[in-house]
Amino acid sequence: MTTDGKATAAAMNRSSAEEAAKSGIWVGIAAITMTFAAFTSAIIVREGTDTSWHHMTLPGVLYLNTLVLIASSITLELSRRPVAARISRREAAGQEGSRSGLLWLLVTLGLGLMFLAGQYAAWRELASQGLFLATNPSSSFFYVLTAVHGVHLLGGLAALGYLAGKLSMAGARLRRSTAEATSIYWHFMGGLWIYLLLVMRTRL
Amino acid sequence: MQEASAPQAQQGHHGPPEGFIRKYVFSLDHKVIGKQYYGLALVAVFIGMTLSWLMRYHLIYPNGKIFGLELLSKVGAPGGVMTPEYYLSLMTMHGTLMVFFVLTNAPFAAFGNYFLPIQIGAEDMAFPRFNMMSFWVTLVAFLVLVTAFFIPDGPPISGWTAYAPLSAVGTDAGPGLGWGQNLWGLSIAIFCVGSLLGSLNFIATTLDLRAKGMTLMRMPLCTWAWFITACISLLAFAVLLPACLLLVLDRMAGTSFFIPAGLVVSDRLQAHAGGSPLLWQHLFWFFGHPEVYIAILPAMGIVSHILINSIRRPLLSAKVIIYSMMSIGFLSYMVWGHHMFVSGMNPFSSLMFSFPTLTITIPATVMTLIWLGSLYGARIRFTSASLFALGFISMFVSGGVSGFFLAQPSIDIYLHATYFVVGHFHMVMGVAAIFGVFAGTYFWFPKMTGRMMSEGLGKVHFWFTFIGTYCIFMPFHYLGLAGNVRRYSSFVDDFLLPLMPVHRFITIAALITGAAQFIFLYNLIHSRFRGKVAPVNPWEATSLEWTIPSPPPWNNFGDRHPVVYHDPHQYGVKGSLGDYVMQDSPEKIENES
Amino acid sequence: MGKFFAVVLTIIALVSAVPIVMHTWWMPPDISTHGHAIDEQLTDTMAEAGFSFLAAQLLLALFVWKFSERKDSGPIKSLPGGAKGLVIAALILVGTEMLALGVLGQKAWASVYFTPASPNALQVQAQAGQFAFYFRYPGADGKFGALHPDKIDEGNQNYFGLDPANEVEARDDIVSGELAIPANREVLLLIHAKDVGHSFYVPELRIQQDFVPGLDLSVHFTATKVGRYEIVCTQLCGLGHYNMKAYLNVMSQEDFDKWLKQKASEQ
Ligand code: HEM
Ligand SMILES: [Cu+2]
Ligand SMILES: [Cu+2]
Numbered sequence A: 001m002t003t004d005g006k007a008t009a010a011a012m013n014r015s016s017a018e019e020a021a022k023s024g025i026w027v028g029i030a031a032i033t034m035t036f037a038a039f040t041s042a043i044i045v046r047e048g049t050d051t052s053w054h055h056m057t058l059p060g061v062l063y064l065n066t067l068v069l070i071a072s073s074i075t076l077e078l079s080r081r082p083v084a085a086r087i088s089r090r091e092a093a094g095q096e097g098s099r100s101g102l103l104w105l106l107v108t109l110g111l112g113l114m115f116l117a118g119q120y121a122a123w124r125e126l127a128s129q130g131l132f133l134a135t136n137p138s139s140s141f142f143y144v145l146t147a148v149h150g151v152h153l154l155g156g157l158a159a160l161g162y163l164a165g166k167l168s169m170a171g172a173r174l175r176r177s178t179a180e181a182t183s184i185y186w187h188f189m190g191g192l193w194i195y196l197l198l199v200m201r202t203r204l
Numbered sequence B: 001m002q003e004a005s006a007p008q009a010q011q012g013h014h015g016p017p018e019g020f021i022r023k024y025v026f027s028l029d030h031k032v033i034g035k036q037y038y039g040l041a042l043v044a045v046f047i048g049m050t051l052s053w054l055m056r057y058h059l060i061y062p063n064g065k066i067f068g069l070e071l072l073s074k075v076g077a078p079g080g081v082m083t084p085e086y087y088l089s090l091m092t093m094h095g096t097l098m099v100f101f102v103l104t105n106a107p108f109a110a111f112g113n114y115f116l117p118i119q120i121g122a123e124d125m126a127f128p129r130f131n132m133m134s135f136w137v138t139l140v141a142f143l144v145l146v147t148a149f150f151i152p153d154g155p156p157i158s159g160w161t162a163y164a165p166l167s168a169v170g171t172d173a174g175p176g177l178g179w180g181q182n183l184w185g186l187s188i189a190i191f192c193v194g195s196l197l198g199s200l201n202f203i204a205t206t207l208d209l210r211a212k213g214m215t216l217m218r219m220p221l222c223t224w225a226w227f228i229t230a231c232i233s234l235l236a237f238a239v240l241l242p243a244c245l246l247l248v249l250d251r252m253a254g255t256s257f258f259i260p261a262g263l264v265v266s267d268r269l270q271a272h273a274g275g276s277p278l279l280w281q282h283l284f285w286f287f288g289h290p291e292v293y294i295a296i297l298p299a300m301g302i303v304s305h306i307l308i309n310s311i312r313r314p315l316l317s318a319k320v321i322i323y324s325m326m327s328i329g330f331l332s333y334m335v336w337g338h339h340m341f342v343s344g345m346n347p348f349s350s351l352m353f354s355f356p357t358l359t360i361t362i363p364a365t366v367m368t369l370i371w372l373g374s375l376y377g378a379r380i381r382f383t384s385a386s387l388f389a390l391g392f393i394s395m396f397v398s399g400g401v402s403g404f405f406l407a408q409p410s411i412d413i414y415l416h417a418t419y420f421v422v423g424h425f426h427m428v429m430g431v432a433a434i435f436g437v438f439a440g441t442y443f444w445f446p447k448m449t450g451r452m453m454s455e456g457l458g459k460v461h462f463w464f465t466f467i468g469t470y471c472i473f474m475p476f477h478y479l480g481l482a483g484n485v486r487r488y489s490s491f492v493d494d495f496l497l498p499l500m501p502v503h504r505f506i507t508i509a510a511l512i513t514g515a516a517q518f519i520f521l522y523n524l525i526h527s528r529f530r531g532k533v534a535p536v537n538p539w540e541a542t543s544l545e546w547t548i549p550s551p552p553p554w555n556n557f558g559d560r561h562p563v564v565y566h567d568p569h570q571y572g573v574k575g576s577l578g579d580y581v582m583q584d585s586p587e588k589i590e591n592e593s
Numbered sequence C: 001m002g003k004f005f006a007v008v009l010t011i012i013a014l015v016s017a018v019p020i021v022m023h024t025w026w027m028p029p030d031i032s033t034h035g036h037a038i039d040e041q042l043t044d045t046m047a048e049a050g051f052s053f054l055a056a057q058l059l060l061a062l063f064v065w066k067f068s069e070r071k072d073s074g075p076i077k078s079l080p081g082g083a084k085g086l087v088i089a090a091l092i093l094v095g096t097e098m099l100a101l102g103v104l105g106q107k108a109w110a111s112v113y114f115t116p117a118s119p120n121a122l123q124v125q126a127q128a129g130q131f132a133f134y135f136r137y138p139g140a141d142g143k144f145g146a147l148h149p150d151k152i153d154e155g156n157q158n159y160f161g162l163d164p165a166n167e168v169e170a171r172d173d174i175v176s177g178e179l180a181i182p183a184n185r186e187v188l189l190l191i192h193a194k195d196v197g198h199s200f201y202v203p204e205l206r207i208q209q210d211f212v213p214g215l216d217l218s219v220h221f222t223a224t225k226v227g228r229y230e231i232v233c234t235q236l237c238g239l240g241h242y243n244m245k246a247y248l249n250v251m252s253q254e255d256f257d258k259w260l261k262q263k264a265s266e267q
Helices: A002-049 A061-093 A100-128 A137-168 A176-203 B019-025 B030-060 B084-119 B128-150 B179-208 B221-252 B277-311 B318-331 B347-375 B384-406 B409-415 B419-449 B455-481 B494-530 C002-022 C035-066 C082-104 C106-113 C253-266
Strands: C122-129 C132-137 C174-176 C179-182 C186-193 C198-202 C207-211 C217-222 C227-232 C245-251
Touching: A002 A137, A002 A176, A002 B179, A002 B221, A002 B277, A061 A100, A061 A137, A061 A176, A100 A137, A137 A176, A137 B221, B030 B084, B030 B128, B030 B419, B030 B494, B084 B128, B084 B179, B084 B221, B084 B277, B084 B419, B128 B179, B179 B221, B221 B277, B221 B318, B277 B318, B277 B347, B277 B384, B277 B419, B318 B347, B347 B384, B347 B409, B347 C035, B347 C082, B347 C106, B384 B409, B384 B419, B384 B455, B384 C002, B384 C035, B409 C035, B409 C106, B409 C207, B419 B455, B419 B494, B455 B494, B455 C002, C002 C035, C035 C082, C035 C106, C082 C106, C106 C217, C122 C179, C122 C198, C132 C179, C132 C245, C174 C253, C179 C253, C186 C198, C186 C207, C207 C217, C245 C253
Parallel strands: C122 C186, C179 C245
Antiparallel strands: C122 C132, C132 C174, C186 C217, C198 C207, C198 C227, C227 C245
16 A cells, blocks of 8 residues: 555656646747847837837748748657657656657757758858847847847757657656646747748838 | 656756855755845845935935935035936946836745745746746846946936937937946846846746645645746836837947937937837837736745644635736736836727726736735734735735826826826835835744744844834825925926925935844844754644754755645634644645635 | 724825825926816826825725724724725726826826827927927027938037038027927927936926937917926936926016027027
């Protein structure tokens, strides 16, 4: 009875910790949403008070980057099932599963890095046109939005790297919630980017 | 089986800490983190108070020498006499320290960290590592801020609200606006990160780590308050962070988010164009007003929690308190424009902001009436904690009623930026919240340290503080009614001179009240080492923190997994222990609702 | 201890109310046409807020007095009406108060901000800079010269950045360090900030308006009493903020005309 009770209690604790990781990621997403809402309203107010608002053409590479990011969300989804299967198998008997989850995860990671490289290329392109952070309000907002999004994306990349590391180590424990939270976050980053692209297209 | 014996590497489950560093410095234990926050707030509040002494002294003796001030800043106080700009520097630091590092840290981060997990029966916060980071990030923010004292130019002079373009155009606009202001902006941005991490933890913990039987409605009122505060804080700091980022970019990278074209500062035409100073005000107050509730809601929760223990009966309705706090939290996002009635914002929006502001007085009044009405028929026990809780109600009312005036745009035309405002926010957010912290300290000290504080000294401290703060902050309202402008380093206008006797009275009251706080400090330190050893439940209270040893072991409940059978309001009943029943006691209570 | 608390609290509450009731420190007499609406609003609010303040503090004192440290251990009594009664009371009390203050009270606000200035109001431009106010009258042509921030030159007393060499409108503009206005004539004050935020505050006039850089604002008012009043800055603007002031000089129409003529000849 006592060991049994202990086991259920531990299981209960584990499931609530899993829940916490998920609520945690949603709470984090709420905060990030708020931050970008603030940026958006700043753009609107700033545009409203400025009589000489310079519109800019977004660098074309951004659209390519968008495709890359969407692709990374798809590859992440492809990795999800094998990864989940692997986690539960490990939990059950400590066996190793197939490697396909890890592979797709690495592809996602690569695409994420490609996206960031693409963003950097966009910055270089603007700079070559003489558009820097302080040149005009559009360029200021462009650099700020892409940089802040990029920093958040780096967090996602770190989480992906952590997942991949854990998966490639033989005995390492990995919680399902970590994998799920990471994928929620990554998809959110993709959605956020599409929103930002729309805002930048229509406003900047 | 295998599960239970597996190393517990899960969130909320770390092993016992080993070694000094892990135990007391980079600790993952929410209780140590709570104490670290408390310590930081204590340091900040004594610095802040000393600054207010210097300010008050300067206001009545503008040419008076202050012994030792020259050592702090040769430029700011040549020969020990404070310059007008140094007054503004000290004022800015006072406001910033008090609002961010005292009122956000002490009632929310410090007590919340220590007691929220225990009160819901959890072993720790959901993300202990984030929790540790949130404290250390906050400490870095604090260090960055106080560095401003020691740079040649001194701290910024633009007030805790840092209105642009004064805060944005740099040293042309005055001393302290170079690196001092940069440090301010960076410090607040860092502080936002720490607060966001903390709030995230509070929310996830409350949602997911509650013990068996701990339904939401069975959570103590202070846990509710911390939870609601975390929700407010999450959204508020998520807006202040980008605002600070943009401000820092305006200052350091030459952008023009807040700086319009054609400004001539110190005879120099500024190379900026098109920015909007009102944008800063909107972003700042979108954070700033909720911040007021970040300070006061935890105090409301703590006071409610302590009040039911002192009056030995439940509140007339705990639910109404919870719903009132929720509606206050919600409304706090719709009122920020009441700080901007005369700012040149569209006058129609002023009306749109005035209504929700007046509406907030409804839940506030409801809460006050519930506290008052619950006293009826009670058996009040007087401890230092209950005195401060009752004092809180009185202060909250006194500071609250002046809000009626400021909420009306037409009256605000006259009262805006006068000492009436200073009186209002000091009473309702400053003193009231600090009273909540004092009440919480006297109440929880035994649990946190295993020793009792001296009740005698606590009561002396209460009387000095209660009477003293009224003497300081009530007259601020009179000054404001007479048109006394705030943020003046001395009063040279003819219409202000007749008010000097009031200022002298306030300064004397501030010096005495401030000195009385050393009684508290002495009590705190002395009791920590020499106080009577505290029993598990000295106040005969019902919530879970009183079921575990004082101080609690590293994992709070040991190997036990608490199960909860009642809400924490079971006072004035026939229980096996007395007139109360603990939350985790399976006994049946007659007429339990 | 409870009784002591009750007594101290009662004393504090009553003593706090004395200066308010006696008007020991109070608003200076109003010299504007719109001000009485603000004053009335403030007095009404004071009555209601004062009542709430005293009622709550005295009730707190009374209950603490009555219910402290009682030993009897019967079932606890509850306030008749309970929470529901209180919530309804609060809704009715504060609700009506809100309605009364919020709705009726917007009159005063409307009189300042929603009624446009009459077309023949006297136009004066106020410019705030660190740490002085300057005022500009359009002169005989009734037109203000344009502002050129790059031409601002305090040494040559070109505080506004006018360009009289190239612009006719600027030539007859009258610049003054004090705000002279005729009594009983509406004034439209055009608000312009030169550097950072400032504010225009004349307690007697019941007017306060921020100067926001980059935003051209205006307020209008009619002063009714001849006299000299202090204009002070109420928006933190830097180290000289406490000392940033000017005078409002309300004159009879004849005196004003004379003053304007003399000023014009000095330019
Ligand atoms: C010993 C008690 C205190 C005294 C005597 C005191 C005094 C003052 C004074 C003289 C000012 C400057 C007012 C002005 O010129 O506009 C001020 C500003 C301020 N105080 Fe306090 N204060 C005290 C405690 C607190 C506390 C507990 C808080 C926490 C809310 C606080 C928050 C502020 C803030 C936010 C400002 C505005 C700073 C600014 O204008 O930028 N003070 N205080
Ligand atoms: Cu507010
Ligand atoms: Cu000024």
